[in-house]
Amino acid sequence: xxxxxxxxxxxxxLKRDKATREILGRLCDSxxxxxxxxxxxxxxxWGSEEVFEHTRDLTHExxxxxxxxxxxxxxxxxxxxxxxxxxxxxEKKKIGKEVLGLYREINMIYDLSELISEKIDAExxxxxxxxxxxxxxxxxxxxxxxxxxxxxTVIQIARLGENPKSEAFIEQQKDVLKELITRGVSAIVxxxxxxxxxALKHLKTVMYAPLKVKHRTFGMVIxxxxxxxxxxxxELKLLTTISLQSATAIESAxxxxxxxxxxxxxxxxxxxxxxxSQKFVPSEFIKSLGKAKITEVFLGDLVEREVTVVFVxxxxxxxxxxxxxxxxxxxxxxxFNNRMGPIVRKNGGFIMQYLGDGFMALFTEGSQGALxxxxxxxxxxxxxxxxxxxKERLPVRIGVGMQSGKLIMGITGDNERxxxxxxxxxxxxxxxxxxxxxxxxxxxxxxxxCKANLTDPGQFDFRYLGRVQPKGKKQPIDLYECINGDAxxxxxxxxxxxxxxxxxxxxxxxxxxxxxxxxxQQIFKSNIEDQPAKLFLNRAAQLITQEIEDNWKGVExxxxx
Amino acid sequence: MDKKLxxxxxxxHIRMLIEQTLEDLxxxxxxxLFADNGADALRIIQEERPxxxxxxxxxxxxxxxxxxxxxxxxxxxxxxxxxxxxxxGQEVDRQKGLDMGAxxxxxxxxxxxxMLSIAEExxxx
Numbered sequence: 001x002x003x004x005x006x007x008x009x010x011x012x013x014l015k016r017d018k019a020t021r022e023i024l025g026r027l028c029d030s031x032x033x034x035x036x037x038x039x040x041x042x043x044x045x046w047g048s049e050e051v052f053e054h055t056r057d058l059t060h061e062x063x064x065x066x067x068x069x070x071x072x073x074x075x076x077x078x079x080x081x082x083x084x085x086x087x088x089x090x091e092k093k094k095i096g097k098e099v100l101g102l103y104r105e106i107n108m109i110y111d112l113s114e115l116i117s118e119k120i121d122a123e124x125x126x127x128x129x130x131x132x133x134x135x136x137x138x139x140x141x142x143x144x145x146x147x148x149x150x151x152x153t154v155i156q157i158a159r160l161g162e163n164p165k166s167e168a169f170i171e172q173q174k175d176v177l178k179e180l181i182t183r184g185v186s187a188i189v190x191x192x193x194x195x196x197x198x199a200l201k202h203l204k205t206v207m208y209a210p211l212k213v214k215h216r217t218f219g220m221v222i223x224x225x226x227x228x229x230x231x232x233x234x235e236l237k238l239l240t241t242i243s244l245q246s247a248t249a250i251e252s253a254x255x256x257x258x259x260x261x262x263x264x265x266x267x268x269x270x271x272x273x274x275x276x277s278q279k280f281v282p283s284e285f286i287k288s289l290g291k292a293k294i295t296e297v298f299l300g301d302l303v304e305r306e307v308t309v310v311f312v313x314x315x316x317x318x319x320x321x322x323x324x325x326x327x328x329x330x331x332x333x334x335x336f337n338n339r340m341g342p343i344v345r346k347n348g349g350f351i352m353q354y355l356g357d358g359f360m361a362l363f364t365e366g367s368q369g370a371l372x373x374x375x376x377x378x379x380x381x382x383x384x385x386x387x388x389x390x391k392e393r394l395p396v397r398i399g400v401g402m403q404s405g406k407l408i409m410g411i412t413g414d415n416e417r418x419x420x421x422x423x424x425x426x427x428x429x430x431x432x433x434x435x436x437x438x439x440x441x442x443x444x445x446x447x448x449x450c451k452a453n454l455t456d457p458g459q460f461d462f463r464y465l466g467r468v469q470p471k472g473k474k475q476p477i478d479l480y481e482c483i484n485g486d487a488x489x490x491x492x493x494x495x496x497x498x499x500x501x502x503x504x505x506x507x508x509x510x511x512x513x514x515x516x517x518x519x520x521q522q523i524f525k526s527n528i529e530d531q532p533a534k535l536f537l538n539r540a541a542q543l544i545t546q547e548i549e550d551n552w553k554g555v556e557x558x559x560x561x
Numbered sequence: 562m563d564k565k566l567x568x569x570x571x572x573x574h575i576r577m578l579i580e581q582t583l584e585d586l587x588x589x590x591x592x593x594l595f596a597d598n599g600a601d602a603l604r605i606i607q608e609e610r611p612x613x614x615x616x617x618x619x620x621x622x623x624x625x626x627x628x629x630x631x632x633x634x635x636x637x638x639x640x641x642x643x644x645x646x647x648x649x650g651q652e653v654d655r656q657k658g659l660d661m662g663a664x665x666x667x668x669x670x671x672x673x674x675x676m677l678s679i680a681e682e683x684x685x686x
Contacts, residue, residue, distance in 0.1 A: 008584060016587065096581040100673060103578055107670050 005097060006060045009090040013082075014046040020085055021046065024078060033075035037082065039066045058083065060090065105238055108136045112242060116249040120256050122146065126158035129246040133223065134160055137235050141203060142223035144246075145170065146211070147181045154178060160223075169199035177220070184210040184217035186240040188231050194224075204228040209240040211247035218247070270295075281420045282350040288364060288409050299418055302410030308367040308402060308450060309360065309427050310349070310374060311434035312340065315397040317357035323394075333357070336396065339384060340377055347373035352422060358398070358434075360427070367404050367446075367453040371460060371482060374400045374444045378485030400485065401434025402446040404453040429477070432470040436479065436558070440465055441531020443485040448478035460484050463494065463501050465532055466509065467555040476555045481532060493527035501533065508540055509554045516540040564684050565611040567594040569602040569628070570646070571620045575669070579615055582673040589686050599623025606632055611641055613683050615676075616663075618647040618654060626654070626661050633662025642683050646671065 003011070013020045014037055024046065028035060036047025037058070045066065052069035056079055059065065065086075068079045112132045119125045126144035134142065141161030147154050154170050154177045170177065186209040194200045203224035211219035221243045277294045278286075286294055289301050314320070314336065321329045337354065344351055347369035349361045363370040377398065385395040405426035412421040429447070437445035442465070451457065461483050467476040483494040494501070504519035520537035524530055539556075566586065568579045576595055587593060594609060596602040599620050606614065606628075618625035625645055632638050644665045645658045655666050667676065680686075 003588060008587070012587075016592070092577075093581075093584075096577045099574060100578055100581040103670065104673060107672055110670055111672075 005093050006063070006065055006086075006090055009093050010058070010065055010086055011045065012093075013085050013089050024082065027078050027081065028075075031074045031077065033070060033072055033078060035068065035070040035075040035078055037066055037068050040064055058086065060086075104136060108132055109241060109245065113245055113249075116246060119249065120253050122250045122253055123157050125246055125249045125253060129221070129242060130158050130160045130223075133221075133239065133242050137223065137231075137239060138225060138229050139223045140226045142221065143170075144219070144221055145177060145181070146219040146250075147178060154181070163202060165199075173199055180208065181210065181217055181220050184212055186210065186236050186243075188233075188236055189224075191228075200224065202226060205231055207231045207236050207239060209236070209243040211243055211250065213247050213251045218250075221246070282352065284350040284362075284364065285352070285409060285420050289411070297411050297418070299411055299413060299415065302408055304406055304408050305364055306405070307407045307426065308363040308370040308404040308453065309407070309424075309430035310344075310363065310370050311355075311358065311360055311401045311430050312374075312377065313355075313358040313399045313401075313434055313438075315399055315438070316394075320394050320396065339380055343373050343376045343380060347376070349373055352420075360430075362407075362422070366455055367402065367450045368455045368459075370402055370404075370450075371444070371446065371454060374402065375460070375482070375484045378443055382487060397443075399434055399437040399442070400444045401430055401432070401437050402444070402450045403430035403433055404447070404450040405429070429470070429473070432473070432558075433477075433479070436468060436470070439558075440479075440481065440535060442481040444482040446480050446482060448480070451480050461495060461498065463498065463532065464505055466505065466536075467553065469555050469557045471558045476553075487529075490527060490529050493530060497523045497526065497530075497533075504533075504536065508536060511543075511548060511552065513540045513543040517544065564591045564613075564686075565594055565609050566591050566680065566684070567596060567602065567605055567609070567611040567614040567616075569596045569599070569614060569620070569625070570617040571597050572617075573597070575617070578673075579676070582676050583680055585677065586680060586684070586686065589684075591684060591686070599625065599628045602628050603631055606638065606641060607636065610638070613642045613644070613680060615644050615646055615667075618645050618658065626658060629658065629663050630661040644679070 014024075015021075028047075034048050034050060034052070036044060036049070036052065038044045047069070050071075052071050054070050054072075056068045056070070056076075057064045057066075058068055058079075068075075068082065070076070070079065112129065115128045115132065116125045119128060130142045130144055133139070139160070141163060142159065143156055143166060144158035145154050146157050154174050156167060156170055159166060187207065189200070189206040189208070191204070194203060194206050200206055204227055206222065206224035208220050208222040210217045211221065221239065223239065274293060274295070281294060286292075286297060288305055289297060289303050291297050291301070320332065324332060333356070337351075337359065340359070341351055344361045347363070348365045349363040349369060351359050352362045353360045361370070361373070363373075377400070381396055381398060388395060403426050405424065407422055407424035407426050409420070409422050411418055413419050433445050433447060437443070445465075451462065454460070462480045463483060465479040465481050467478050469476040483491055486494065500519060500523055504516050504523065507513075507516035507519060517537055517540035520533050520540060524533040524537050528534070566583065568576055568583075570576050570579070576597065580593060580595070583591075583593060594605055594611060596605050600623050602614070602616065603623070605611070616625045616628060625647075629643055629645065632641060632643065642664045643662070644667055645663045646667050646669055647654055647658070648669050658666060665679070667679075
C-alpha cells in the first residue's frame with residue numbers, strides 16, 4: 001500500500017533530505033539534548049537508538065504519525081522545529097499532488113482534443129469522450145445523449161457501463177431529458193433525487209453537463225457511480241469542459257459530413273451527366289482519343305485509326321413511314337435501333353451516328369466483327385418480320401454497305417459547341433457502297449479492302465460483283481456481295497450457283513457478253529429474287545450489241561450517288 | 562547500492578510535477594535529485610552518477626542538448642540513461658537529441674503514468 005502524504009512528508013525530512021537531517025543533528029549537538037523519532041510501529045526514522053524517558057506524539061489531522069523520544073526538555077525545541085519542517089513539507093507535497101491532479105486533467109483534455117479531432121462521426125467522438133472522461137473521473141456508468149429535433153427524440157449515441165434498460169428509460173423520460181438539454185446547464189444531482197428516479201436506481205452519484213455550441217444545446221453527457229463517491233465542483237467543471245469540447249467536435253464533424261454529402265451529391269450528378277453524355281458521344285470514341293472521360297476531351301483532339309465503317313439503311317422507309325403518324329414513326333425507328341444497337345456492340349462496334357432511316361457504325365478492331373454484325377442484323381430482322389407479318393405489318397429490310405480504311409476521329413466545333421466528328425474518305429466510300437447495294441439489290445455489299453481485312457473470311461460466302469467507279473471517285477472499287485444475310489431460300493440459291501455466277505462474271509469481264517448473258521439468265525431463272533444476276537444479265541445483253549473500247553475493264557461508272 | 566534519479570528543469574512546477582509523479586519510486590529506495598539549470602545538472606551527473614536523468618531541453622545558459630552532449634560525448638558517461646523532455650511541437654529536435662547521445666525522448670505535456678512506468682522499467686523496479 002502506498003504511503004499517505006503526511007507519512008511521505010515525514011519520511012522525506014527525516015530520512016531522505018540530507019540538509020534537514022544535518023540541521024537536526026547540529027541542533028542536538030549544540031543543545032546537548034539526545035532525541036529520536038520513530039514510526040507508530042516502532043521503526044526508527046531518525047536519531048539515537050538509546051532508550052529515552054519522555055515521548056511526544058507527532059499528530060496530523062487527528063492521526064498519530066510517530067513518536068518523538070527525548071531525554072530532557074531541552075530537546076523540545078528540536079521537536080518544534082521538526083513539527084514546523086514537517087508542516088512545510090506536507091504543504092509542499094499537498095500542493096504537488098493537486099498540481100499533478102490538474103496536470104492530469106490538462107493532459108486528458110489535450111489527449112481528448114487530439115483523439116476527437118481525428119474522428120469524423122458523432123458516435124466515435126462520443127465514445128472517445130466517455131472513455132477519456134472515465135480515465136480521470138471515477139464513474140461506472142455514462143450516457144452520451146443527443147436530441148434529434150426533427151424526430152423529436154433523444155438518442156443515446158454512446159454508453160459506458162451495462163444498463164439494459166437505458167434505452168427504454170430514455171424513451172420514457174424523454175421530456176425530462178429534453179428539458180434538461182434545453183436548459184443547458186451542468187449539475188450534480190442531489191442524492192434524494194437520484195433515489196426517487198427509477199432510471200437512476202443503479203446509481204448512488206450522478207452528474208451531467210450539456211453539449212453546447214455557442215448558445216445552442218443539442219445534447220448532454222450524464223455519468224454516475226454505483227457507489228457513493230461524491231462528485232466535487234472541480235469534477236463537474238471538468239465534465240463541463242470535456243462536454244463542451246466534444247460538442248464542438250461533433251458540430252465540426254456534422255459540418256464535415258454535410259460538406260462531404262454535398263461533394264458526393266455533386267459527384268453523383270456529374271457521374272449521371274457523364275453516363276448520359278456517353279450515350280450521345282460513344283465512350284469508344286472518347287477512348288479512341290485516349291481519354292477516360294468526356295470531361296477530358298478538348299476542341300482539336302484527334303486520332304487516326306484503322307476502322308471499318310458500316311452504313312445501314314432501312315429500305316423502303318418512306319413506304320413504311322407513310323402509313324404511320326409522326327410519333328409512331330419515331331417509335332418505329334427507336335424500335336429498330338433498339339434491335340440493331342446491341343448487335344453492333346456485341347461484335348465490338350459502336351453507333352457513331354443515327355441517320356433517321358438508318359445509322360453509321362464504326363468497328364475499330366477489323367472488319368470481321370463488322371461483317372458478323374451485318375449478317376446478324378439481317379437475321380434479327382428476319383425474325384422481327386415474322387412477328388410483323390402476324391400483325392399484318394410491312395416487312396423491314398435493310399441494305400448494308402461497308403468499307404475499311406483510315407479515319408480521323410476528333411472533336412470539332414468551337415468554344416461554345418463541341419461535337420464528336422469523323423473525317424475520312426472511308427466514311428464517304430462506305431456511304432456510297434451502301435447506296436450501291438440498293439443498285440445491285442444486295443443485302444450486304446463490301447469492298448475488296450474490307451474483305452481483305454477479315455480475319456476469318458471462311459465464315460462467309462461471297463460473290464464478286466466487278467468494279468465500280470462511284471460518282472466523284474477517281475479509283476474504281478472492287479465489290480463483293482456477302483450472301484449470308486439473305487433470306488434462307490435466296491441464300492441457298494446463291495450458294496448452289498456460286499461457281500456458275502463466278503464463271504458468268506469471268507465471261508462478262510472477258511467481253512464474252514452473249515455467253516455471260518446466257519449464264520446469268522440461267523441463274524436468274526432459277527430464282528428471280530437474285531437481283532445481281534438480273535442486273536448483270538441486262539448489262540451483258542446490252543453490251544452484246546454495243547461497240548466496246550479496247551481498254552474496257554468492266555468498270556461501271558456511276559452517275560448518281 | 563541505492564538508485565538515483567535526477568530531475569532537471571528550470572521551471573519549479575515541472576520539477577514538482579515530476580517529483581510528485583515519481584514519488585512512489587522513493588518507497589522503492591530511489592533517491593530523487595534535482596537541478597534547475599544545465600550547469601548544476603552536469604555537476605550532479607558527474608558527482609552522483611544517477612541511473613536515470615529526466616532532462617529538459619529548453620533551459621537558459623546550458624540547454625539540455627549541450628548537457629547531453631557533454632555527458633555522453635565528452636565525459637563518456639554511458640551508464641546514465643538520459644531522457645530528453647521537450648515541448649510538443651518541437652519534435653524536429655528529436656533526431657538532434659538522439660544524435661547528441663540521448664537515450665529517449667518524451668514530450669511535454671507528458672503522461673504521468675507513462676513517465677512512471679518508463680522510469681520503473683529503466684531502473685529495473
